[in-house]
Amino acid sequence: MCSIVPLTIFSFGLFGLSVSQSVDQTPATGWGGIRCYDKFRNPQRCIPEFENAAFNVLIEATNTCGDNGPIEFCRQTDISEVKKSCQLCYPNQHHAKYLTDFHNQDEPTRWQSETMMENIQHPNQVNLTLHLGKAFDITYIRLWFYCPRPESFAIYKRTKEDGPWIPYQYYSASCRDTYGLPDTTRTIRGEETRALCKSEYSDISPLTGGNAAFSTLEGRPSAYNFDASAELQEWVTATDIRITLDRLNTFGEEVFGVEQVLRSYFYAIADVALGARCKCNGHASECISSIGMDGSRRRVCKCEHNTAGPDCNDCLPFYHDAPWKRATAKNAHEYLSYEERKDIAEIINKKECKVDGLIISNTTISRPENLHCKKEALEAGDLSGRPLKEMSTIMIADMYKLLNGIPIIGVGGIDSGEDAYEKIKAGAKVVQIYTSLIYNGPPVVTQIKKDLVKLLEKDGYKNIEEAVGKRS
Ligand SMILES: Cc1cc2nc3c(=O)[nH]c(=O)nc-3n(C[C@H](O)[C@H](O)[C@H](O)COP(=O)(O)O)c2cc1C
Numbered sequence: 001m002c003s004i005v006p007l008t009i010f011s012f013g014l015f016g017l018s019v020s021q022s023v024d025q026t027p028a029t030g031w032g033g034i035r036c037y038d039k040f041r042n043p044q045r046c047i048p049e050f051e052n053a054a055f056n057v058l059i060e061a062t063n064t065c066g067d068n069g070p071i072e073f074c075r076q077t078d079i080s081e082v083k084k085s086c087q088l089c090y091p092n093q094h095h096a097k098y099l100t101d102f103h104n105q106d107e108p109t110r111w112q113s114e115t116m117m118e119n120i121q122h123p124n125q126v127n128l129t130l131h132l133g134k135a136f137d138i139t140y141i142r143l144w145f146y147c148p149r150p151e152s153f154a155i156y157k158r159t160k161e162d163g164p165w166i167p168y169q170y171y172s173a174s175c176r177d178t179y180g181l182p183d184t185t186r187t188i189r190g191e192e193t194r195a196l197c198k199s200e201y202s203d204i205s206p207l208t209g210g211n212a213a214f215s216t217l218e219g220r221p222s223a224y225n226f227d228a229s230a231e232l233q234e235w236v237t238a239t240d241i242r243i244t245l246d247r248l249n250t251f252g253e254e255v256f257g258v259e260q261v262l263r264s265y266f267y268a269i270a271d272v273a274l275g276a277r278c279k280c281n282g283h284a285s286e287c288i289s290s291i292g293m294d295g296s297r298r299r300v301c302k303c304e305h306n307t308a309g310p311d312c313n314d315c316l317p318f319y320h321d322a323p324w325k326r327a328t329a330k331n332a333h334e335y336l337s338y339e340e341r342k343d344i345a346e347i348i349n350k351k352e353c354k355v356d357g358l359i360i361s362n363t364t365i366s367r368p369e370n371l372h373c374k375k376e377a378l379e380a381g382d383l384s385g386r387p388l389k390e391m392s393t394i395m396i397a398d399m400y401k402l403l404n405g406i407p408i409i410g411v412g413g414i415d416s417g418e419d420a421y422e423k424i425k426a427g428a429k430v431v432q433i434y435t436s437l438i439y440n441g442p443p444v445v446t447q448i449k450k451d452l453v454k455l456l457e458k459d460g461y462k463n464i465e466e467a468v469g470k471r472s
């Protein structure tokens with residue numbers, strides 16, 4: 001039985017992430033993305049725009065002031081005198097939706113927990129959980145407190161919706177006692193996906209308006225070579241974020257158990273921002289809303305480069321000729337790399353694989369610079385015919401050197417006896433035409449054969465076989 005392996009000349013590749021430390025308050029979207037094709041329709045690594053992925057996404061809170069009926073809370077108004085002014089909070093007044101809403105910076109809306117009087121202090125904890133609905137590449141997580149920053153709190157992430165919670169960062173004035181970790185700001189190579197504990201944000205001052213910003217790549221040495229670090233690419237990935245508020249900061253006077261004092265200790269946060277890009281592995285410049293089978297709305301990458309899946313993490317059906325890869329800054333992996341071509345040749349060369357021939361190549365989704373039809377070049381779809389000729393001839397010559405005599409069927413832009421001869425000299429034993437047949441009809445075959453005979457004679461070859469692979 002005869003088997004033929006068509007070898008398409010495309011493949012896919014990887015991408016990195018810029019480190020941003022911006023902590024602006026809740027912009028719905030930020031800096032733009034990068035398109036997947038340049039103006040000549042050549043593929044390039046693309047990325048969706050930078051955005052606040054938490055904006056208007058509902059955070060689940062395990063405790064909210066007023067949820068169990070109105071309760072009284074008192075505000076710390078001055079550090080030295082500790083004056084207290086008390087008021088009630090009502091159901092929905094400090095709902096978790098106010099963590100991610102759009103508000104006036106001067107009068108921010110806020111989520112607030114119950115107070116120490118309702119026993120929210122350590123060892124009890126309050127959790128805030130954010131489900132993103134898909135994977136994002138997280139650059140920073142920023143919290144804007146409306147109370148003193150907690151004495152201890154932690155950030156966790158999930159990389160799959162049903163996966164385990166993975167520690168991302170601990171903040172504590174008592175790192176050792178509370179989390180069993182040293183107080184550090186840097187990791188070392190080999191331990192770059194370890195969550196650190198920092199005491200940086202754990203002072204009781206300021207009493208309100210303090211920020212805590214966690215930059216996912218800060219203090220991690222491979223951040224400067226992010227493209228090559230599979231470890232850090234995984235580290236920045238998250239589908240869900242959880243903040244655990246573990247211990248309230250106090251002035252210490254709560255030990256006397258005075259109700260008004262206990263009512264002055266609670267958690268309150270005005271804003272949670274997540275600086276991130278929708279994770280599309282370098283194969284999409286946009287993340288769009290999609291309605292699932294169950295009617296639920298979620299975001300998915302608008303995949304290009306013949307990829308598919310919510311994160312462009314797979315090849316489209318019938319585009320599995322090359323293995324799936326992330327796109328890199330240097331290479332969107334449109335073409336098979338030399339290593340990949342070598343791998344393919346190695347398999348084909350094995351006798352037990354029983355491959356009788358290789359078709360090189362199929363069409364291209366790139367747009368060579370010398371295309372005359374600039375307008376049509378902007379349309380989506382594959383390109384065949386003359387613009388493909390040189391690309392496929394180069395691929396034939398390359399593969400000819402790697403194959404141990406497995407016949408190559410040369411195809412791509414053959415229009416004349418001269419074109420066919422070029423393919424033969426590059427290494428093709430047989431040639432195939434498609435586009436030219438459409439434009440010129442069957443007589444083109446007779447013409448090609450006649451011209452080919454003349455060219456072979458001119459160079460002193462008795463038959464096609466003798467000319468195969470003779471390109472200098
Ligand atoms: C309209 C059209 C349909 C094609 N359909 C197929 C196909 O079904 N399977 C395949 O392997 N190649 C297909 N090809 C690719 C051709 O076989 C050929 O590899 C490619 O067009 C390059 O050769 P050409 O420049 O002579 O057209 C198609 C090409 C065109 C233009």
Ligand SMILES: [Ca+2]
Nearest residue numbers: 098103109270
């Ligand atoms: Ca708010």
